Amino acid sequence: MRFDLKIIQNWIAQHSRILDLGCGDGTLLERLRDEKGAQGYGLEIGADEISACIAKGLNVIEQDLDRGLGNFADNSFDTVMMTQALQTMTYPHKVLDEMLRVGKECIVTFPNFGHWKARLHLLIHGRMPVSDLLPWEWYDTPNIHFCTCKDFEDLCSENGIIILQRQVISERSFKILTQLLPNLFGDTAIYRLTRSIL
Amino acid sequence: MPEDFPADSVGLVRPQTMAFDTPLELACNRALGPYELVYETYGQLNATASNAILICHALSGHHHAAGFHDFDDRKPGWWNHYIGPGKPIDTDKFFIVSLNNLGGCNGSTGPTSINPATDKPWGPDFPKMRVRDWVNSQVRLADRLGINCWAAVIGGSLGGMQAMRWALEYPNRIKHCVVIASAMKLSAQNIAFNETARQAILADPEYHNGRYQEHQSYPKSGLSVARMIGHITYLSGDGMGKKFGRELRSGSFEQGVDEPVEFQIESYLRYQGGIFADSFDANTYLLMTRALDYFDLAREYQDNPVEAFKRAQCQFLVVSFNSDWRFAPERSREIVDALMGANKAVSYAEIDSSFGHDAFLLPNERYQTVFNNYMANVFLESIASDLKVNG
Incomplete structure (x- = not known):
């Protein structure tokens, strides 16, 4: 179980109605169904991932997120989530808007490009960072919209998005450093967002 | 010699006939009866009849969905790629019922049958059939076969319409509804x-x-x-x-x-x-x-498919094919959207194929995997419901 998924699990209330955008093989959905009695759907476009979800008995819908969420009504889910996929969207800000329209809350996780390793890589090598976690070359990568925690929070404040909770985590255990300087030491950012004040 | 048939085939099958004496009230306000239904079955019905699957045929289909009628048959039944041992609709696990619908021309009472009132063939006087009439006739067949609740009702195209009608009109008699290359209305x-x-x-x-x-x-x-x-x-x-x-x-x-x-x-x-x-x-x-x-799924539900599907109690699998323009993926997405709006369990896959609408009958690796994975859970649930009954 990825650590970011564990945190999300803690943020989801029992019997929530959830929508997981880019749900992959359904690991998170399955966990939330089994542990939290959550109900809902995963959206995915990968053929193998969809088959894997169906094998787990999950509700998975083949749908391209870049085509929007126009088929979902306003506030029709308690939580709409997207893990490690925001940076692959053509228009991340529009996807966020849609997520906050369809869900009362939303949860997003993304790789923090402000992490010291990314900064150091660019500083020393003068090249776009390529790491174990993000192994693609700049010209051939699904990750077309990287951002840092600060970038993301700027977007939120400019668009009236309220950050309810934030957790920045690190693969290696610089726990105190990550808490002190999350944008420098955290490699994965997890945000819980809403539009309306609860 | 059964070894003449491919190992993944259900082998030699025999059509059967069920006669019904009580007339069936039809949507057109006429009644049809007595009448006969021709059907085939594959696999074994378990003790609690929890593993039964109904196959609904499309426009020109019939009861012969799998296996062979004769050792000299050149071709097996119309859905032999998907019904058989180890196939998605696994004859080692399920008891499968496939019938020829009323009004058909493959043995069930239809326009070529004799109209008892005139002693001549029905011809153009045969009552107009609606999908719901077929479903009602299938309900009677299920009763006679001792099947109270289908583990799944499965159909492609016009067959998918029957499967959806089952889900709405007999919500307690269907656990899973598999709708392939179909639409809520043309x-x-x-x-x-x-x-x-x-x-x-x-x-x-x-x-x-x-x-x-x-x-x-x-x-x-x-x-x-x-x-x-x-x-x-x-x-x-x-x-x-x-x-x-x-x-x-x-x-x-x-x-x-x-x-x-x-x-x-x-x-x-x-x-x-x-x-x-x-x-x-x-x-x-x-x-x-x-x-x-x-056929118009939501006509009796204020033309609101979400309201219509709220009646359903079963889980759904919806499948479409990207080159199918007769029953385009958009039509399947409308089904899926209505089901999600009604908060029903549904999965949807849009399969790559160049075979158009016919793709639902043809071998396709991804389609087979999706279908297989879904039906594996249908089977597990049917066993689980047995354990509950027995326990």
Whole structure:
């Protein structure tokens, strides 16, 4: 179980109605169904991932997120989530808007490009960072919209998005450093967002 | 010798006939009966009858969905790729029922049967059938077979419409509904194709207002053209191009040569039309295409598919094919959206295929995997419900 998924699990209330955008093989959905009695759907476009979800008995819908969420009504889910996929969207800000329209809350996780390793890589090598976690070359990568925690929070404040909770985590255990300087030491950012004040 | 049949085939199968004495009340306000249904079964019904699957056929389908009738059969049943040992609809796990619908021409009571009131073939007087009439007749068949609740009702195209109707009208008698390359209602374009096909039959002088049997004639050319029209719409433009292109079967375009030219596609379509017309009934074709046209899932639910699906209690699998323009993926997405709006359990896959609407009958690795994975859970649930009953 990825650590970011564990945190999300803690943020989801029992019997929530959830929508997981880019749900992959359904690991998170399955966990939330089994542990939290959550109900809902995963959206995915990968053929193998969809088959894997169906094998787990999950509700998975083949749908391209870049085509929007126009088929979902306003506030029709308690939580709409997207893990490690925001940076692959053509228009991340529009996807966020849609997520906050369809869900009362939303949860997003993304790789923090402000992490010291990314900064150091660019500083020393003068090249776009390529790491174990993000192994693609700049010209051939699904990750077309990287951002840092600060970038993301700027977007939120400019668009009236309220950050309810934030957790920045690190693969290696610089726990105190990550808490002190999350944008420098955290490699994965997890945000819980809403539009309306609860 | 059974070893003559492929190992993944259900082998030799025999059609059976069930007679019903009580007339069936139809949506058109007429009653039909007594009547007979022809059906086949594959696999074994378990002690609690929890592993039963109903297959609903499409426009020109029938009860013979899998296996062989004869050792000399060239072709197995129409859905043999998906029904058999180890296949998605696994005959080692499920008890599968496949029938010929009322109004058909493969043994069940239909336009070619004798009308007891006149002692002549029904012909054009056979009552108009709706999808819900078929479902009601299938309910009676289920009762007689001792099946209170289907583990799944499965259908492609017009068969998918029956499966959805089951989910709405008999919510307690269906656990899973598998809807493949189908729609909640036909589009104007779709009805237009059906009407053109019907007109081809009606315009044939051999049609005799549908009483061709009494005139010892048969509108073969009309039905053949009807099938050709249908066949074009079941294939994709790309698929047809890949298979036939502009290849000539005979003749040449060489300068200075004057001989009749025939494209491969012309000969293929005529051949298919001819074969079909030899084995099908024109009045049944009219009846089946009308049933397709009339179907509108949400008509009785204020035209609101979300409200309609709220009645359903089962889980759904919806599948479409990207080159299918007769029952396009958009139509399947409408089903899926309505199901999600009604908060129902549903999965949806849009399969890559160049075979158009026909893809639902043909082998396709991804389609098979999706179908397999879904049906594996259908089976696990049927066992689990047994344990609950026994425990």
